[in-house]
Every structure is written in structure tokens, then in C-alpha cells.
Amino acid sequence: MFSLSWMAWTLPTAAFFVFIVCCLAGMAVWEHYVPGGSPRRGVLGLETTRGDRLFISLIGAAYVFLGWLWVMGTPLWAPLALSILLAFAVFRWV
Known part of the structure; x- marks a missing residue:
């Protein structure tokens, strides 16, 4: 059995x-309604493209979280907020 x-x-x-x-x-869904x-x-x-910006946002968020963990540790609410701001900035200006 696969486990x-x-x-x-x-x-x-x-x-x-x-x-x-x-x-x-x-x-x-976004691409379907707004091609x-x-x-x-x-x-x-x-x-x-939109997909590129999503990928850049996710990779950037990974680095934000890893850097935060390395420097500050937990809790992780602040890097979550920073990652959301980063994603907004990437989708807006990159």
C-alpha cells in the first residue's frame, strides 16, 4: 500500500x-474572465506576465519568511504582512 x-x-x-x-x-479564473x-x-x-509576477511574488515571500526566521524567529505575522505588501508591489510595478 502507498503511504x-x-x-x-x-x-x-x-x-x-x-x-x-x-x-x-x-x-x-482571472485569465478566463479578463483575458x-x-x-x-x-x-x-x-x-x-501575470504568472511570472505570481512566481516572483511566491519566491520573494519564501525569502522574506526565511530571512525573518533567520533573524527574528517566530511569530510569523510580520513576514506575512511583508509578503502581502511585496506581492502587491510586484503585481503593481514589476
């Missing part, structure tokens, strides 16, 4: 994967 007992499936781990799936589903996520050139000089 996933070797993985650390905690509530935060499951919430993370559910969040990623919801982001991808949200992007698909034309054509590339645009932002402040970094890169041509990015």
Missing part, C-alpha cells in the same frame, strides 16, 4: 499547498 507517513503533513504544510492551488486556480495577460515591462526592465 505518505514519511512526510510531515501538518496543518501549516497542508495550508501552504492549499494556498498554492488556490493561487493557481485564481489565476486561471490578455500580455507581457508588460516593469521597473526591473523585465517583460512579465
Whole structure:
């Protein structure tokens, strides 16, 4: 029988994967109702689409959380707020 007992499936781990799936589903719905996520050139000089900006936001959030954990430890409400602000900035100006 196939078992996933070797993985650390905690509530935060499951919430993370559910969040990623919801982001991808949200992007698909957004593209369905407002098509034309054509590339645009932002402040970094890169041509990015909506999906690119989502990826940059998620990678940036990972670095924000890892840096916060390294410097400050827990709780993680402040890096969550910083990550949301980062995502807003990326979608707005990148």
C-alpha cells in the first residue's frame, strides 16, 4: 500500500499547498474572465506576465519568511504582512 507517513503533513504544510492551488486556480479564473495577460515591462526592465509576477511574488515571500526566521524567529505575522505588501508591489510595478 502507498503511504505518505514519511512526510510531515501538518496543518501549516497542508495550508501552504492549499494556498498554492488556490493561487493557481485564481489565476486561471482571472485569465478566463479578463483575458490578455500580455507581457508588460516593469521597473526591473523585465517583460512579465501575470504568472511570472505570481512566481516572483511566491519566491520573494519564501525569502522574506526565511530571512525573518533567520533573524527574528517566530511569530510569523510580520513576514506575512511583508509578503502581502511585496506581492502587491510586484503585481503593481514589476
